[in-house]
Amino acid sequence: MTGMGDDTIADAVAADHTAIRVALWRALHLRADPPPHVIEDEIGLRLADPGDGWRDRPDMDVHATRRTRASIVARARFVEDLVVERVGEGVDQYVVLGAGLDTFAQRRPEAGARGLRVFEVDRAGPQAWKRRRLADLGLGVPPWLRLVPVDFEGDWWGQLLAAGFDTGRPAVVASAGVTMYLTTEAVEATFRLVAGLAPGSMLVTTFLRPIEDVEPEERPQLEVAMKGARAAGTPFLSFYRPPQILALASAAGFREVRHISAADLEQRYFAGRTDGLRPSRGEELLMAVV
Numbered sequence: 001m002t003g004m005g006d007d008t009i010a011d012a013v014a015a016d017h018t019a020i021r022v023a024l025w026r027a028l029h030l031r032a033d034p035p036p037h038v039i040e041d042e043i044g045l046r047l048a049d050p051g052d053g054w055r056d057r058p059d060m061d062v063h064a065t066r067r068t069r070a071s072i073v074a075r076a077r078f079v080e081d082l083v084v085e086r087v088g089e090g091v092d093q094y095v096v097l098g099a100g101l102d103t104f105a106q107r108r109p110e111a112g113a114r115g116l117r118v119f120e121v122d123r124a125g126p127q128a129w130k131r132r133r134l135a136d137l138g139l140g141v142p143p144w145l146r147l148v149p150v151d152f153e154g155d156w157w158g159q160l161l162a163a164g165f166d167t168g169r170p171a172v173v174a175s176a177g178v179t180m181y182l183t184t185e186a187v188e189a190t191f192r193l194v195a196g197l198a199p200g201s202m203l204v205t206t207f208l209r210p211i212e213d214v215e216p217e218e219r220p221q222l223e224v225a226m227k228g229a230r231a232a233g234t235p236f237l238s239f240y241r242p243p244q245i246l247a248l249a250s251a252a253g254f255r256e257v258r259h260i261s262a263a264d265l266e267q268r269y270f271a272g273r274t275d276g277l278r279p280s281r282g283e284e285l286l287m288a289v290v
Contacts, residue, residue: 017232019100019126020048021059022177025069026076028055032062033277038073038269039080043103047133067218071279074265078285079174079204080104086172086202087116093171095119095160097190098152098178101130105145112144119165121156124149157193170200170290177283180208180236181229184248187238191252194290201290203254206283210239214282222282242284249288260285 023044030037054060083094083104092115096102099120105112112118120127127149134140141147148163150156161167173194179187194203211222226236240248242259249257262281270278 018177018234020050022072023048023101023103024050024054024057024060025065025072028060028062028065029069029073031055033069034275038070039077041076041103041107043106043137043139044101046137047101047103047130049133064221066277067215067280068221068282070270070277071262071265071283074269074279075176075206075283075285077269078260078265079176080108082202082204082287083116083172083174084108084111086170087111087114091116091170091172091200093117093119093165093169095121095165095171095173097121097173097175099130100126100177105142106134106139109142112142117144117146117164119146119148119160119163121148121150121160123152167196168198170198171202173197173201173203175203175205177206179205179238179240181234181238183237188248188252191249191254191288195249195253195288197290199255199290203249203286203288203290205286207240207245207286208236208238208283209241209281213241215280218280218282245286249286252288254288254290256289258287260287 023041026039026041027045030040030042048054050057059065087094094104094111094116096104096118099122102120105118105120122130127147131141131147146163146165148160150159165171175190182190191203194201211219211226214222229235242261246257246259261284262279265285266278
């Protein structure tokens with residue numbers, strides 16, 4: 001990270017620890033869970049560069065994190081399947097809000113060859129760090145990938161438009177692992193922006209359910225995550241039950257809204273497994289169509 005100012009380095013490292021954990025869980029899926037794998041992502045591990053002892057981290061415990069990492073890989077696969085399907089139907093814009101260490105552009109270059117433009121939207125510090133890691137690995141940033149540094153408390157939508165996003169063309173907008181950090185007012189504002197896009201656009205976003213909805217054996221892990229988020233200055237602010245978030249999306253103006261439950265993801269991606277791997281209902285998905 002030579003060449004970045006001390007403040008930027010500190011911001012990037014502090015802001016990236018959740019994104020790094022997600023990347024490591026995706027890598028752990030390949031190493032700890034037998035095939036078939038829901039998603040195969042080695043590039044995220046290379047970007048994170050956690051060192052040889054990463055599997056000894058407490059948050060990488062193979063058994064304690066089983067359902068969490070199943071949720072992480074399932075949500076990633078669902079979003080990617082949706083994007084690929086929509087690209088086949090002619091959609092040529094994909095926006096990743098809070099992109100973190102997303103590696104779709106590196107793993108799916110054929111999408112860019114088919115005319116897709118990917119806009120990764122994230123805070124400036126973490127994004128500068130990621131750009132440097134892509135360069136260090138010799139991956140770089142292809143012309144069809146736009147890294148859009150924003151202040152999510154400011155006019156991030158304007159920054160997206162300035163990067164070339166066209167509101168008059170259909171798009172897929174994805175937001176994974178973000179809504180819990182936002183107020184309901186901020187979630188509603190984002191929903192309204194996306195609902196105003198061209199017909200055929202889609203939003204897919206995760207949401208956290210209240211802790212009492214989570215499987216009893218998963219609650220201690222969520223409590224630890226909540227405590228860690230508070231200590232880091234990024235507390236979890238919003239939890240939703242499915243009817244609540246569906247109502248928010250409908251009120252924002254989406255034509256069609258759908259709850260994608262953990263059971264839906266289990267049926268889609270984990271059917272027939274004998275190892276007990278399945279996602280938790282702690283984090284589920286909303287899909288909304290303009």
